[in-house]
Amino acid sequence: MANVLVVDDDPKLLNMLRRTLLYEGFHVFAATNGNEALSEVQAHRPDVIVLDWMMPGKDGIAVMQHLRDANDKALVLMLTAKDAVENRVEGLESGADDYLVKPFAPAELVARIHALLRRPGVELKDEPLAYADLSLDPVTRETRRGERTFELTSKEFDLLRYLMRHPRQVLRREQILEEVWGYDFGGDDNVLEVYIGYLRKKTEAAGEPRMIQTMRGVGYVVREE
Amino acid sequence: MANVLVVDDDPKLLNMLRRTLLYEGFHVFAATNGNEALSEVQAHRPDVIVLDWMMPGKDGIAVMQHLRDANDKALVLMLTAKDAVENRVEGLESGADDYLVKPFAPAELVARIHALLRRPGVELKDEPLAYADLSLDPVTRETRRGERTFELTSKEFDLLRYLMRHPRQVLRREQILEEVWGYDFGGDDNVLEVYIGYLRKKTEAAGEPRMIQTMRGVGYVVREE
DNA sequence: GAAATGGTTGAGAATTCGCTGAGCGATTCC
DNA sequence: GGAATCGCTCAGCGAATTCTCAACCATTTC
Numbered sequence: 098m099a100n101v102l103v104v105d106d107d108p109k110l111l112n113m114l115r116r117t118l119l120y121e122g123f124h125v126f127a128a129t130n131g132n133e134a135l136s137e138v139q140a141h142r143p144d145v146i147v148l149d150w151m152m153p154g155k156d157g158i159a160v161m162q163h164l165r166d167a168n169d170k171a172l173v174l175m176l177t178a179k180d181a182v183e184n185r186v187e188g189l190e191s192g193a194d195d196y197l198v199k200p201f202a203p204a205e206l207v208a209r210i211h212a213l214l215r216r217p218g219v220e221l222k223d224e225p226l227a228y229a230d231l232s233l234d235p236v237t238r239e240t241r242r243g244e245r246t247f248e249l250t251s252k253e254f255d256l257l258r259y260l261m262r263h264p265r266q267v268l269r270r271e272q273i274l275e276e277v278w279g280y281d282f283g284g285d286d287n288v289l290e291v292y293i294g295y296l297r298k299k300t301e302a303a304g305e306p307r308m309i310q311t312m313r314g315v316g317y318v319v320r321e322e
Numbered sequence: 323m324a325n326v327l328v329v330d331d332d333p334k335l336l337n338m339l340r341r342t343l344l345y346e347g348f349h350v351f352a353a354t355n356g357n358e359a360l361s362e363v364q365a366h367r368p369d370v371i372v373l374d375w376m377m378p379g380k381d382g383i384a385v386m387q388h389l390r391d392a393n394d395k396a397l398v399l400m401l402t403a404k405d406a407v408e409n410r411v412e413g414l415e416s417g418a419d420d421y422l423v424k425p426f427a428p429a430e431l432v433a434r435i436h437a438l439l440r441r442p443g444v445e446l447k448d449e450p451l452a453y454a455d456l457s458l459d460p461v462t463r464e465t466r467r468g469e470r471t472f473e474l475t476s477k478e479f480d481l482l483r484y485l486m487r488h489p490r491q492v493l494r495r496e497q498i499l500e501e502v503w504g505y506d507f508g509g510d511d512n513v514l515e516v517y518i519g520y521l522r523k524k525t526e527a528a529g530e531p532r533m534i535q536t537m538r539g540v541g542y543v544v545r546e547e
Numbered sequence: 548g549a550a551a552t553g554g555t556t557g558a559g560a561a562t563t564c565g566c567t568g569a570g571c572g573a574t575t576c577c
Numbered sequence: 578g579g580a581a582t583c584g585c586t587c588a589g590c591g592a593a594t595t596c597t598c599a600a601c602c603a604t605t606t607c
Contacts, residue, residue: 224433237545238492238537250594251539288596290554297555313553313604475583513585515565522566538564538593548607555602562595569587576581 099214100124102143104134104160105176106152114147117203123210131155135163140272142262143171145210148193150177161193172213174206228264229321231300231308233257242308247299252277256292257300260309260319269316293317323449324439325349327368329359329385330401331377339372342428348435356380360388368396370435373418375402386418397438399431440488453489454546456525456533458482472524477502481517482525485534485544494541518542 101123105111111127118125126141128134131154138146146164150157161173175193195209225234230243235258240249249257256277260268274280274289297309310318326348330336336352343350351366353359356379363371371389375382386398400418420434450459455468460483465474474482480502485493499514522534535543 236492237490237543238540251537252595286597287554291556291596294555294557311554477584511586512565516567516585519566536565551604551606553602553604556600558598558600560595560597562593564593565591567588567590571586572584574581574583577579 098122098124099144099210100126100141101145101147101210102126102128102134102137102141102171103147104128104131104137104152104157105147105149106130107149113203114206117207118210121207131157131160134160138164138169138171139266141276145172145174145213147174147176147206147210150175174209174213176201226258226261228261228319229308230305231261231319233261242300242303242305245303247302249296249299253292253295253299256289257296260317264319267312267315267318273316323348324370324435325351325366325368326370326372326435327351327353327359327362327366327396328372329353329356329362329377329382330372330374331355332374338428339431342432343435346432356382356385359385363389363394363396370397370399370438372399372401372431372435375400399434399438401426451483451486453486453544454533455530456486456544458486467525467528467530470528472527474521474524478517478520478524481514482521485542489544492537492541492543498541 101118103111103114103118103125104127105114106129108129111129115125115127124141126137126143128137130152134146134148134155137143148157148160155163157175161175164171164173172194174195174197176197176199178199194213197206197209225232225236227233231241233240233254238249238254240247240254240257256273259273259277270289274286278288293309293311297307300308307322308319310320310322312318326343328336328339328343328350329352330339331354333354336354340350340352349366351362351368353362355377359371359373359380362368373382373385380388382400386400389396389398397419399420399422401422401424419438422431422434450457450461452458456466458465458479463474463479465472465479465482481498484498484502495514499511503513518534518536522532525533532547533544535545535547537543
C-alpha cells in the first residue's frame with residue numbers, strides 16, 4: 098500500500114488525518130511543519146503528500162517548490178483554508194496535483210488520494226534497485242551480488258530493500274526499526290543487528306567486500322568502502 | 323506476450339524502438355503515420371500503442387480520438403517532444419493512458435509499458451500462454467507440461483492462467499485472491515494454498531520439476547528453479 | 548589498561564506459515 | 578436416485594522464519 102505523508106501545523110487535525118488514513122490501510126507519516134516534512138520525505142519517500150497551505154515558517158508552497166526542484170515525483174494534495182481562486186491557480190502552477198478546501202470530510206480526502214493513485218503514470222515505487230554490484234528487484238524478488246543470486250526471507254528482503262532505497266545515506270536504528278518492523282520503542286532489542294548479520298552473511302557469501310557498513314552509535318549504510 | 327504497435331514518423335527512432343521491444347519479447351508492429359497506424363490496429367489488434375504526438379498528417383491525438391470513437395480498448399502511451407503542461411493535460415483528457423517525454427531512455431519505455439500492462443483490469447487478449455515447458459491456451463482450455471496434457475477444473479484453470487500471465491513475477495496472496503476469487507478480506511482462509519497444491523500435483527504428475535514456487539510470507543511465482 | 552558502551556554471533560525457543568488429507572454440501576451427470 | 582465432480586473448510590503436522598538470549602569482540606572513554 099502507498100506511503101502517505103501528512104503535513105499540518107494543527108496537531109489535532111493531523112492526528113485525525115493520520116488515523117483515518119491508517120484505517121484505510123495506508124502507510125502514514127506525519128509532520129507539523131515544512132522542515133520536518135522535508136526530512137520525512139527524505140526518510141520515507143512517500144507516494145502522496147497531503148500538505149497544508151498555510152503553516153508558520155516554511156509553508157506548503159515552499160515545501161512543494163523545494164520538492165519539485167529536487168525532482169521528487171510524489172503526488173501533492175494541497176489543503177487550503179479558503180476557496181480563493183487565485184490560491185488555487187497559484188497552487189496548481191507551483192505543482193500541486195490536487196486541491197482540497199477545508200473543512201472537508203475525511204472520506205473526501207481518502208477518495209482524492211485514491212483518485213491520485215489511480216492516475217495514469219502513477220506507479221507505486223517498486224522499480225528495481227541497484228547499487229554497485231548489489232541489486233534487488235521488488236517485482237520478481239530477485240536479489241543478486243554481481244552474477245551470483247541469493248535468496249532472502251521476507252524480513253530480510255524488506256530490510257535490504259529499505260536500505261537500498263537510500264544508498265549512501267546513513268539510516269538510524271530507530272528509523273529502520275520503525276520502517277521495517279513498524280515499531281520504535283527504546284527496548285533493548287537486537288533484532289536489527291541480527292538481521293544485518295544475516296544480510297551480510299548472504300551478500301558476502303562468496304567473499305565479496307562489505308556493502309552494509311556499521312555507523313557506530315547511529316545505524317547502518319549501504320555503501321562501497 | 324503482448325502485441326505492441328509503435329507509431330512514429332522518424333524511421334530511425336521507430337527502428338530503435340522496434341528492436342528494443344522485440345528484444346523484450348513483445349510482438350511488435352510499426353507504422354510511420356496516422357493512417358498506417360489505424361490499419362495496423364485493424365490488422366493486429368495491439369494491446370499497447372506507443373504513439374508519437376507530433377506527426378505530419380493525422381497526428382497522435384487524431385489517431386487516438388479515432389480509436390476511442392471506435393471503442394478500442396488498446397492502452398495508449400503518448401510520446402511528446404515537449405514537457406508542456408497543456409499538452410499533458412490535453413493528451414490525458416483525450417484518453418492517453420500514459421505519457422513519455424522525448425528524449426527518453428529505451429528502458430524507461432519498456433518500464434512504462436510493463437506498468438501499463440500490470441494495471442488492474444488490463445487483460446491481454448486470449449493468447450496462448452507459455453513459460454518454459456508449461457503452456458495453457460485460454461481458448462481451447464488446453465494445458466500441457468511438455469508433451470503431456472492434463473486437465474484442470476475451472477478454478478484451477480483461472481488460477482494457473484493468472485499465474486502464467488505474470489511469469490517470474492512474485493504475486494502476493496491478496497493479489498491472487500482478489501483477482502481469481504474476487505475477494506480480499508484478511509480472513510484465515512487457505513483456499514489458495516489448497517489450489518496451489520492441486521496445481522502442483524497436476525503440473526508435476528510425471529515427476530517434472532516444480533514450476534510454481536512458494537515465496538514464504540509473500541505469495542507465489544511461476545518460475546523455473 | 549580497565550570499564551563502559553555498542554555491535555556481532557551462535558544456539559535454540561517460539562511463532563508463524565504453508566501443505567496435506569479428510570470430509571462436507573452443492574451441482575452435474577448418468 | 579445414486580455417483581461423480583467441484584469448490585471449499587478444517588485440523589494437524591512439519592518446516593521455515595523470526596526473535597530472544599547470552600557470550601563474545603571492538604571501540605571509545607576515563
